[in-house]
Amino acid sequence: MGPALVTPYALTLDTGLRDLRAADHLLHELAGGLALPEDTFGCTHLLRGDRPRVVVSLSLPAEPFLRTTRERLTAAGRGDVSPGLPDGAGRAVIYPGAPALTGTMTVAELIARSAIDRVTVLGTPEPPRPGTRVVTRDHVRPQWQDGALVLAATPALGGTLVPFEAPDPTPCCADH
Structure with missing residues (x-):
């Protein structure tokens, strides 16, 4: 399943969260609210530096899902949406088989x-x-x-x- 991490169909959402529990909750909320496909990977990533925080990423199975998800997140003003993944070491919260x-x-x-x-x-x-x-x-x-x-x-x-x-x-x- 490793290729999901390097998929070109990924985005990162930065809402300024400071803890993992809130990031987990956000990923579950997004998975339900956006009707993400079952083979989506939703991960948390710790960002350090001047403004330490937790960002979430979504790796989607195809470009149409990526485009729709990005459009919905941007329209909803959910935070800063950027293409790709922030790093290669995400902590998976949403992934195939997790339930x-x-x-x-x-x-x-x-x-x-x-x-x-x-x-x-x-x-x-x-x-x-x-x-x-x-x-x-x-x-x-x-x-x-x-x-x-x-x-x-x-x-x-x-x-x-x-x-x-x-x-x-x-x-x-x-x-x-």
């Missing part, structure tokens, strides 16, 4: 049901076995790495894995 990644499934099932190319386990050089169970927590956010969509996971209880990114992370300094 099916709920509950517990094996690594092989996760890969077969979605656009995810592979799973890695933090702290281990070897990939997990295909039969290893993954507790998705209904929140699977793979990242583009060298043209492949890769899910980083961590070991959990009972020999299972969980996606590295938690669905409801505790904010830094929450107890202060």
Whole structure:
């Protein structure tokens, strides 16, 4: 599925967002409101520099979808729309098969049901076995790495894995 990252049918939307949760929400809102095709990739990208922020990108399957999406976003005044992707390391929120990644499934099932190319386990050089169970927590956010969509996971209880990114992370300094 790597070619979706380098598709010529991509755009970036900058609304000045400052956090990933808001960017995730925006991507889901856009996917529903714009009736995007199922093979769309919607990613978040962290921009650093003078004005750190999170932008979102949409990689669409064909030029007519790109043109229509760009026109609708521009007409709605949703933010700054620019052609292409801001970088090659987006964090995928909307991607083929994402809605099916709920509950517990094996690594092989996760890969077969979605656009995810592979799973890695933090702290281990070897990939997990295909039969290893993954507790998705209904929140699977793979990242583009060298043209492949890769899910980083961590070991959990009972020999299972969980996606590295938690669905409801505790904010830094929450107890202060």
